[in-house]
Amino acid sequence: MGKITGFMEYERLEEGYKPPKERLKDYREFVIGLDDSQSKVQAARCMDCGTPFCNSGCPVNNVIPDFNDLVFQQDWQNAWMVLDSTNNFPEFTGRICPAPCEAACTLNYNADPVGIKSIEHAIADRAWQNGWVQPRVPRIKTGKKVAVVGSGPAGMAAAQQLARVGHEVTLFEKNDRLGGLLRYGIPDFKMEKSHIDRRIDQMKAEGVTVRTGVMIGSLPKGSKVTNLAKETIEPKQLLSDFDAVVLAGGAEQSRDLPVPGRDLDGVHFAMEFLPQQNRVVAGDKVKGQIRADGKHVIVIGGGDTGSDCVGTSNRHGAASVVQFELMPQPPEEENKELTWPYWPYKLRTSSSHEEGCDREFAIATKEFIGEKGKVTGVKTVRVEWKDGKMVEVPGSEQTLRADLVLLAMGFTSPVASILEGFGVDKDTRGNAKASTEFIGGYATSVPKVFAAGDIRRGQSLVVWAIREGRQAARAVDEFLMGFSDLPR
Structure with a gap:
């Protein structure tokens, strides 16, 4: 424990941001991390609880009190070793994780x-700067071949763990670059893609073979999921060529809003809008890019994806x-006696909201209005909840101007044809059916086929995807070898 009275002496210190006017000029990260002295003071606030709920609040079970103490001692390299032991990609989570560990902090x-997330961010960045992140090349090869389908955080974590114990791992991705939604969903201003690139370089050095532009199976007709793959491999071929297969794709089916006017030009899914901008930032030319320049934009959906649409629209130069x-609008402060140490229900204001955005709560979309085939407005009604049911408020209808509407209401399930191609049983939500039991965990109904991440649990957090990728890797290793030394 760094300082016994630290939590009584020091206040929480948030990471800083560049001013909105400055950061809206480009797509670079704008968070100003804590320096050495600030990190030390923040780490001194850790109470070293008898029962550190932060450990269990973190899906990958980071050993948080230990690395807090080491940061307080300014022993950064050992702090990195502790963090690296439980989290394959702390430079991702230190930037984009909502930090359920902080919600579970006893001090909270x-x-x-x-400020656990800011400390994690500082440790990870220092590790890369000092060359402490090195490939772990296995001394012995097992001769077993594993295919990992999907290169998001679950697929990356599974591939890296399996390669480190000597399996021959091939990572398949239908897009032209690796990273899944880390690459083509999360805007660069939240996480620059160089962080993914250097991890991929490390994984290649550890023995992972990468194949991009490869679609496993086929998409159903009329699918809204973007497919730019140049090659298709049938699932039965993968099952024939590999000793085990890990399905780690995303929950890519966007939730739609089937109201009148949905087919008007200018009404798009968020995942049509966001990936295009990420490609442009990467240097690609995108024909017919969806732009918000000078437009009145309405984003339907109040979560992180909606927030990302807000930030991107503002960088385009949207009129509003x-x-x-x-x-309904959540309370600004949670009732901690009811919610702690669990994730609380409260109003959350993102950096994108602070850059410029009007937020409307308890509002439903009735119809998209248009002229000459293009959207010009959104007809809405206020709603309230009575006896557990949503009802419209009489006389509350209104029409708001809109030149661009972005649907960001979450995702329903993975692409069904992928699971059907392997013959994998699905749960009631259309996800791959696989339990997380210690024995036989992550195994699907098809022999030697495993599932992890959003394709199994549904839309979730990056940190949960990393956890599932790590745990699935152990299950696969145990299946192939009869035992496993990988952490679960």
Whole structure:
């Protein structure tokens, strides 16, 4: 424990941001991380609880009190070793994780939690700067071949863990670059893609073979999922060529809004809009890019994807941005006696909201209005909840101007044809059916086929994907070898 009275002496210190006017000029990261002295003070606030709920609040079970103490001692290299032991990609989570560990922090019960995420960010960046992140090349090869389908955080974590114990791993991705939604969903201003690139370089050095532009199976007719693959491999071929297959694709089916006017030009899914901008930032030329320049933009959906649409629209130079949320506005402060140490229900304001956005709560979309085939407005109605049911408020209808509407209401399931191609049983939500039991965990109904990440659990957090990729890797290793030394 760094300092016994630190939590009583020091206040929480947030990471800084560049001013909105400055950061809206480009797509670079704008978070100003903590320096050495600030990190030390923040780490000193850790109470070293008898029962550190932060450990269990973190899906990958980071050993948080230990690396906090080491940062307080300014022993950064050992702090990195502790962090690296549980999290394959802390440079990702240190940037984009919502930090459920901080919600579970004991100090958060009646004060501000320790800035765990900012400390993790500082440790990971220092590790890369000092060359502490090196490939772990296995000394012995097992001769077993594993295919990992999908290169998001779950697929990357599974591939890296399996390669480190000597399996011959091939990572398949239908897009031209690796990373899944890390690459083509999360905007560069939240996480620059160089962080993915250097991890991929490390994984290649560890023995992972990468194949991009390869679609496993086929998409159903009329699918809204973008497929730019140049090659298709049938699932039965993969099952024939490999000793085990890990399905780690995303939940890519966007939730639609089937109201009148949905087919008007200018109404798009968020995942049509966001990936295009990421490709442009990467240097690609995107024909007919969806742009928000000078437009009145309405974003339907109040979550992180909607927030990303807000930030991207503002960088395009939108005339106005309004974000809709169907549910009532949450309280600004949670009732900690009821929620701690679990993730609380409260109003969350992102950096994108602060850059410029009107937020409308308890509002439903009735119809998209248009002229000459193009959207010009959105007809809405206020809603309230009575006896557990949503009802419209009489006389609350209104029409808001809109030149661009972005649907960001979440994702329903993975691409069904992928699971059907392998013959994998699905759960009631259309996800791959596979339990997380210690024995036989992540195994699907098809022999030697495993599933992890969003394709198994549905839309979730990057940190949950990393956890599932790691745990699935252990299950696969145990299946292939009869035992496994990989951590679970």
